[in-house]
Amino acid sequence: MDIYYGSFEEGIKRFVFGLNLDRVEIEKDKRETPKTGVDYFARIKAKIKSDFFFGGGTVEVDFHVQSETESKNIKNWDSLLYNGSIYLLKNGIVVTSFHKVDRFYQSDKPPEIWEWAGNLVEAFNDKRIKDRIGFMFGDSSVIALPPDANYVQVILRGLVASGEEELLIFKIRHVNGGFESFSYAINLGDWFVFPVVGTSVSGSAIDIKKIDSLIEELNSNLTVCLIEFDVDLKELEDKFLKELYGIRRDFYDDLNHKIKNRNLPDDIRQEYALEFLEIQKDFDDKKFLHALRNLRSLLEESGKYLCELNGIKVPENATKKIILPLIIKNEILEPRLDSWFDAFYAIANKAAHSVSLQDLNVFEQQYFLQQAIIIGELLYFEILSKIEKISDPTYLK
Incomplete structure (x- = not known):
C-alpha cells in the first residue's frame, strides 16, 4: 500500500460526513521527509447537530498518520501509525471521547488511510447508538456510591467549596411502565454514580427537585454541563x-x-x-x-x-x-x-x-x-x- 496525502484528505472527509458535522473548521499539517517518513495531522472542529448528541454541542477530532522509513522514497515505509480521537463537548466541557490507535508493518497489509478513518467513525457511531452507558462513561472508572439524595447534595456543595470551576453531571432516567426513577453521575476524573436516588412520585420526588434546584444554583457560580438521558435500569x-x-x-x-x-x-x-x-x-x-x-x-x-x-x-x-x-x-x-x-x-x-x-x-x-x-x-x-x-x-x- 502506498502512502499518499490524498488518502489522508479523504479520511478527513469521512470524519466530517460520518459525524454529520456542521460549520467545520480544519487545521492541517503535512510533512514528508525522505529517510524519515510522512507526518500528516489534522484537527477538525465543528458543531454537532442537535439530533446527533443531546441537543447539539461541539466536536473536536484529532487525526494523525505517521510513517517511518529509511528509504529516500517515502512511500517505501517500514512502519505506519494511524491515530484518531473524537471528543464531544458541551459548554466547553468534554463529555465523552473515543480513541483508536493502530501500528502496522508491511506484512500486516493495512487498510487505506481513508478506509481506516471510515471504520473508526463507524465504530464510534455504533457504540453511540447501541451502548449508551459504555459510550457516555467511556474508559473512566465507575464508582457506585450510596443511593442517597442527601449524599448527592453534600458532594455537589463540597465541589463548589473546593474551588471546582467545571462540573459534568449526568441525570439518568429509568422508565418502567409508567414509573420513573432517577440516578445521578458526577465526573471527578472518575465517575461517581448514585444509583436510583429517587422517583417521580411520593416523597422522593421532592429529593429529585432539590438536587435539580441545587444544580441550577451551582450553574450561576461555575460552568455546569448537565446531560439528561434514558437508560434501562438493568x-x-x-x-x-x-x-x-x-x-x-x-x-x-x-x-x-x-x-x-x-x-x-x-x-x-x-x-x-x-x-x-x-x-x-x-x-x-x-x-x-x-x-x-x-x-x-x-x-x-x-x-x-x-x-x-x-x-x-x-x-x-x-x-x-x-x-x-x-x-x-x-x-x-x-x-x-x-x-x-x-x-x-x-x-x-x-x-x-x-x-x-x-x-x-x-x-x-x-x-x-x-x-x-x-x-x-x-x-x-x-x-x-x-x-x-x-x-x-x-x-x-
Whole structure:
C-alpha cells in the first residue's frame, strides 16, 4: 500500500460526513521527509447537530498518520501509525471521547488511510447508538456510591467549596411502565454514580427537585454541563455490578493469599482459609446474602479466638453482642473500629432475615450487601493481623 496525502484528505472527509458535522473548521499539517517518513495531522472542529448528541454541542477530532522509513522514497515505509480521537463537548466541557490507535508493518497489509478513518467513525457511531452507558462513561472508572439524595447534595456543595470551576453531571432516567426513577453521575476524573436516588412520585420526588434546584444554583457560580438521558435500569445495574465484581475479585485473591501466608497456627490458618474460600465462591456466584452470613460467622469465630489468645474467657455460645464488646473494652482492637462493627452488623443482621431487604430494589440490595462485605473483610483482616501478632513467640502482651 502506498502512502499518499490524498488518502489522508479523504479520511478527513469521512470524519466530517460520518459525524454529520456542521460549520467545520480544519487545521492541517503535512510533512514528508525522505529517510524519515510522512507526518500528516489534522484537527477538525465543528458543531454537532442537535439530533446527533443531546441537543447539539461541539466536536473536536484529532487525526494523525505517521510513517517511518529509511528509504529516500517515502512511500517505501517500514512502519505506519494511524491515530484518531473524537471528543464531544458541551459548554466547553468534554463529555465523552473515543480513541483508536493502530501500528502496522508491511506484512500486516493495512487498510487505506481513508478506509481506516471510515471504520473508526463507524465504530464510534455504533457504540453511540447501541451502548449508551459504555459510550457516555467511556474508559473512566465507575464508582457506585450510596443511593442517597442527601449524599448527592453534600458532594455537589463540597465541589463548589473546593474551588471546582467545571462540573459534568449526568441525570439518568429509568422508565418502567409508567414509573420513573432517577440516578445521578458526577465526573471527578472518575465517575461517581448514585444509583436510583429517587422517583417521580411520593416523597422522593421532592429529593429529585432539590438536587435539580441545587444544580441550577451551582450553574450561576461555575460552568455546569448537565446531560439528561434514558437508560434501562438493568443496563445500569449490569454495567456497575460488573465493575464491582472485578474489583472485589482482586481483593479476594489478595486477601486469601495473605491468609494462607500469615504467621498463624497451622490449624487456624487452614480453617480460616477454607472458610474464606467458601465466601469467595459465594461472592463469585453472586450469592451475596450467603457470603455475608458466612462472613458474620467467621468474624465471630476469629473474634472469639482472639479473645482466648488474650486470656479472656468467652462463653461457648457467645455471639457478637458479647465477643465484640470484649475485644474493644480490652483494647485488643482500636476503639475506632467499634462503629465499623456496628455498620457491618446493621446490614448483616438484615441479611440474616432477608425479608427485611425486600423493600429495596435489586440494585440497592446488591449495593448494600457488597458494602457490608467490604467492611466485614477489612474487620476480618484487622482481627487476623492481631492474631498473627499475638501468635508470634516474641510478642509481649
